[in-house]
Amino acid sequence: MLLQQIINGFVIGAIYSVVGVGFTLIFGIMRILNFAYGEFYMLASYAAFVAYSEFHLPLWLILLLTMTLLFAIGALTERGLVKPVRERTADWSVPVIMVTLGLQIVLQNVVLLVAGGTYRGVSAYLMGTLDLEWFVISYERLMILGVSAGLLLGTWLLIQKTKLGLAMLAVSQNREGAVLSGIPLQRVYTLSFGLSAALVAIPGVLLMPLLYVYPTVGQVPIMKAFAVTLLGGMGNIEGAILGGIILGVSETMASAYLSSLIKDGVAFAFMILILLFYPAGIGPYFQQIRQKVIRP
Amino acid sequence: MTRLDLRLCAVSLLLILIFPLVVKDDYLIHLLILTALFAQSAAYWNLLDGYLGLIHFGYAAYIGIGAYTSALSAMHLGLPLPLCMLLGGLLSGILGVLLIIPCLRMVTFSTAIVTLAFGEIARIAASSWTTLTKGEMGLWGIPPLFSSQSKLLFFYVGFGLLLVGSVLLKILLRSRLGLAVVAIREDEIAAFTSGIEINRIKLLISGISCFVAGVMGAFYAHYILTITPGLFSLGYTIQIMAMSMFGGKGTFLGPILGAFALIFLGEGFRFMEDYRMLIYGLLIIGVVMAFPTGLVGGINRLKKRIPSKR
Amino acid sequence: MASTLLSLKNVTKTFGGLRALDEVSLEIRPGEIASLVGPNGSGKTTLFNCVSGIFNPTQGEIRFRDRDLLPLSPAERCKLGIGRTFQVVRPFMKLSCLENVLVGAYFGQKNHPSEAVSEGRRLLEFVGLGERIDQPASGLRLAERKRLEIARALATRPELLLLDEVAAGLNPAEIEAMIALLREIHGRGITLLVVEHVMSLVMDISERVIVLNEGRKIADGSPRDVVNDPKVIQVYLGEEVALSEKVRG
Numbered sequence: 001m002l003l004q005q006i007i008n009g010f011v012i013g014a015i016y017s018v019v020g021v022g023f024t025l026i027f028g029i030m031r032i033l034n035f036a037y038g039e040f041y042m043l044a045s046y047a048a049f050v051a052y053s054e055f056h057l058p059l060w061l062i063l064l065l066t067m068t069l070l071f072a073i074g075a076l077t078e079r080g081l082v083k084p085v086r087e088r089t090a091d092w093s094v095p096v097i098m099v100t101l102g103l104q105i106v107l108q109n110v111v112l113l114v115a116g117g118t119y120r121g122v123s124a125y126l127m128g129t130l131d132l133e134w135f136v137i138s139y140e141r142l143m144i145l146g147v148s149a150g151l152l153l154g155t156w157l158l159i160q161k162t163k164l165g166l167a168m169l170a171v172s173q174n175r176e177g178a179v180l181s182g183i184p185l186q187r188v189y190t191l192s193f194g195l196s197a198a199l200v201a202i203p204g205v206l207l208m209p210l211l212y213v214y215p216t217v218g219q220v221p222i223m224k225a226f227a228v229t230l231l232g233g234m235g236n237i238e239g240a241i242l243g244g245i246i247l248g249v250s251e252t253m254a255s256a257y258l259s260s261l262i263k264d265g266v267a268f269a270f271m272i273l274i275l276l277f278y279p280a281g282i283g284p285y286f287q288q289i290r291q292k293v294i295r296p
Numbered sequence: 297m298t299r300l301d302l303r304l305c306a307v308s309l310l311l312i313l314i315f316p317l318v319v320k321d322d323y324l325i326h327l328l329i330l331t332a333l334f335a336q337s338a339a340y341w342n343l344l345d346g347y348l349g350l351i352h353f354g355y356a357a358y359i360g361i362g363a364y365t366s367a368l369s370a371m372h373l374g375l376p377l378p379l380c381m382l383l384g385g386l387l388s389g390i391l392g393v394l395l396i397i398p399c400l401r402m403v404t405f406s407t408a409i410v411t412l413a414f415g416e417i418a419r420i421a422a423s424s425w426t427t428l429t430k431g432e433m434g435l436w437g438i439p440p441l442f443s444s445q446s447k448l449l450f451f452y453v454g455f456g457l458l459l460v461g462s463v464l465l466k467i468l469l470r471s472r473l474g475l476a477v478v479a480i481r482e483d484e485i486a487a488f489t490s491g492i493e494i495n496r497i498k499l500l501i502s503g504i505s506c507f508v509a510g511v512m513g514a515f516y517a518h519y520i521l522t523i524t525p526g527l528f529s530l531g532y533t534i535q536i537m538a539m540s541m542f543g544g545k546g547t548f549l550g551p552i553l554g555a556f557a558l559i560f561l562g563e564g565f566r567f568m569e570d571y572r573m574l575i576y577g578l579l580i581i582g583v584v585m586a587f588p589t590g591l592v593g594g595i596n597r598l599k600k601r602i603p604s605k606r
Numbered sequence: 607m608a609s610t611l612l613s614l615k616n617v618t619k620t621f622g623g624l625r626a627l628d629e630v631s632l633e634i635r636p637g638e639i640a641s642l643v644g645p646n647g648s649g650k651t652t653l654f655n656c657v658s659g660i661f662n663p664t665q666g667e668i669r670f671r672d673r674d675l676l677p678l679s680p681a682e683r684c685k686l687g688i689g690r691t692f693q694v695v696r697p698f699m700k701l702s703c704l705e706n707v708l709v710g711a712y713f714g715q716k717n718h719p720s721e722a723v724s725e726g727r728r729l730l731e732f733v734g735l736g737e738r739i740d741q742p743a744s745g746l747r748l749a750e751r752k753r754l755e756i757a758r759a760l761a762t763r764p765e766l767l768l769l770d771e772v773a774a775g776l777n778p779a780e781i782e783a784m785i786a787l788l789r790e791i792h793g794r795g796i797t798l799l800v801v802e803h804v805m806s807l808v809m810d811i812s813e814r815v816i817v818l819n820e821g822r823k824i825a826d827g828s829p830r831d832v833v834n835d836p837k838v839i840q841v842y843l844g845e846e847v848a849l850s851e852k853v854r855g
Contacts, residue, residue: 095588105577230409265420268413279402482698491684491714
């Protein structure tokens with residue numbers, strides 16, 4: 001039974017990790033909190049809904065199309081909305097946060113006007129369960145776990161192995177130094193914003209059967225994004241991956257053994273508890289341990 | 297206090313006194329009372345964030361704590377209302393300080409999210425502790441501050457609180473404590489090594505700011521007479537934050553201007569009911585793009601552009 | 607009556623795997639001007655940070671007038687009489703010069719200040735910022751910001767002033783002016799411990815030079831002795847010629 005809960009926790013945790021990575025990525029690179037992040041999720045959900053129930057596209061195609069769509073939306077947001085604000089003041093963190101806030105309101109209400117407020121949804125993408133001796137897992141959940149893990153691996157590889165990833169790391173650690181080294185800041189910002197939106201698009205597609213589709217559905221992922229980002233350390237990608245798992249597992253445990261009503265509260269409280277001991281988040285602590293192991 | 301400040305005070309006082317006697321629109325009066333509440337909350341949130349630099353995303357929770365504490369003390373303990381409101385403020389203030397203690401060791405944005413988490417926890421607690429708070433159904437039957445039908449007295453008390461709160465805030469900002477607060481925001485390390493006990497001051501300002509939030513929440517409870525856990529939600533904190541930023545974070549009049557601006561902007565489009573929020577969002581984007589430093593900053597810049605007489 | 611103002615005993619500071627300070631011991635006597643030199647990364651600023659209280663050493667003792675500093679916060683150490691400036695200047699940008707100095711005056715002194723405003727004005731005149739009293743710190747040039755920081759530190763009435771690379775980024779004329787200012791400050795009875803890379807300043811004003819390398823103290827003596835010390839020459843290989851010229855000249 002316990003193992004079952006842990007497995008379930010891992011599945012939801014993997015999704016939380018993806019949500020968290022996208023959010024913490026933008027914080028690390030631009031030092032802003034993107035309040036419209038949840039709305040990117042919401043748009044992806046709507047797109048997935050249309051693609052699935054109207055056009056009956058296969059899941060892999062839906063994922064691909066939504067990711068591309070949201071990447072474009074993210075990049076456009078940076079170019080069209082964030083960039084003008086960035087260029088007007090030296091200290092642009094606060095105005096940009098405000099602009100994302102405005103965007104959140106606009107997106108929610110545009111969708112409300114166009115699509116109406118009714119909850120829409122589909123039943124699961126995949127049917128059937130895998131029944132093992134020690135636990136049961138639906139194919140749907142397995143697929144979610146697999147796609148999320150793949151996405152996280154892909155992101156990690158992007159950061160560690162590509163030029164863009166290196167540029168992103170550089171900007172997040174030392175913006176001025178990065179500029180002086182010739183890194184095209186504008187391009188990094190735009191691409192990161194697009195990447196962030198593309199990342200949160202996947203949970204938008206995959207969780208659609210679970211959370212349904214309605215204009216304010218974005219409130220859920222943004223809360224999780226905040227929690228995971230904090231838990232993992234602001235701007236810390238690896239921390240976000242770890243943090244997502246921890247949040248997912250603790251939430252599932254709380255729901256199973258305490259009460260599903262207060263599971264969000266318990267997860268948050270657990271997070272604060274961890275922060276008491278690791279104020280910078282668990283990411284930095286984990287990285288410290290890893291360094292000690294590599295170089296004893 | 298400068299002569300200009302005194303004149304502003306006098307004019308405000310006069311306006312506040314005669315307004316409700318002249319204007320009989322009940323809805324407008326109600327809106328203004330809420331605006332005064334929001335303005336004060338925004339002003340003291342701004343003290344914490346704009347002046348001290350401590351980002352607080354759980355501020356609405358303290359409004360909620362003050363509201364529920366005051367309401368429940370009045371309903372179950374039968375204490376006189378001013379005392380209940382004071383209790384609401386005190387509990388909020390104490391909890392405000394307690395929450396910041398672990399945050400002192402953390403990075404700035406981490407504090408933002410811890411406070412956000414606290415807000416959520418408080419909301420969930422209010423929602424599930426049904427025996428105490430009646431949960432999502434809401435707590436109703438709260439004894440009102442004034443039993444008369446007219447909103448006149450509420451208007452005076454609401455704006456009176458705003459005026460007193462603003463005056464006290466100005467005095468604080470002009471004092472040595474105010475200097476320390478801004479120094480901490482500008483450069484914590486330099487402030488620390490120049491003799492400012494930064495942690496003590498952060499706790500003190502948190503206490504003050506959350507106390508005021510609690511009192512405003514209590515006032516709200518005894519005005520609206522029904523409160524729900526929604527009071528604790530992030531949405532209200534964001535509204536307060538938006539008012540402060542919109543008007544000009546880190547300025548004195550900014551939050552107050554921002555509160556009036558956002559509430560009346562929101563109302564101004566009530567006739568286009570469906571499109572109201574959409575236009576609201578677009579306006580926020582528009583104003584931020586035009587005045588990135590907030591309304592006050594924008595007004596200052598415009599003032600500089602006006603050519604002086606020769 | 608202690609004959610040592612500041613003493614460090616076997617101070618070690620590690621950050622993860624990095625040993626920033628390694629068993630450093632030194633003593634500063636009241637009224638001295640001492641310089642702390644060494645290549646980049648040798649631990650000079652780390653030492654300052656330990657003394658002023660930004661963090662504590664991993665091991666070792668730091669005493670000020672024979673009082674253990676380690677349990678004290680930076681603010682308490684400031685009130686005790688330790689003032690400090692920073693390698694990368696840290697003025698309160700949005701505050702005026704006077705307000706910057708007032709912070710030091712109001713909060714950094716042992717006793718409650720009287721006439722803080724007039725004292726602040728006098729200090730600003732003293733460092734040559736008399737014209738800038740009400741201007742915001744953000745409007746000052748680098749050399750002026752450095753002097754503002756010194757004024758702010760002086761407003762705390764320090765007995766020991768820790769100066770971290772006050773000459774960095776200054777042109778020769780400004781360096782001369784800085785040297786003169788430091789002499790005047792010293793003339794008022796304040797002990798100076800100066801971290802510096804600009805050798806002309808070091809050689810000009812120091813009574814004593816302490817050399818750090820990779821966290822360890824490798825030399826401690828009069829400028830002439832230190833400059834001729836083979837260990838020091840080895841560390842400053844490229845500067846050997848310049849140094850020896852200066853000494854002979």
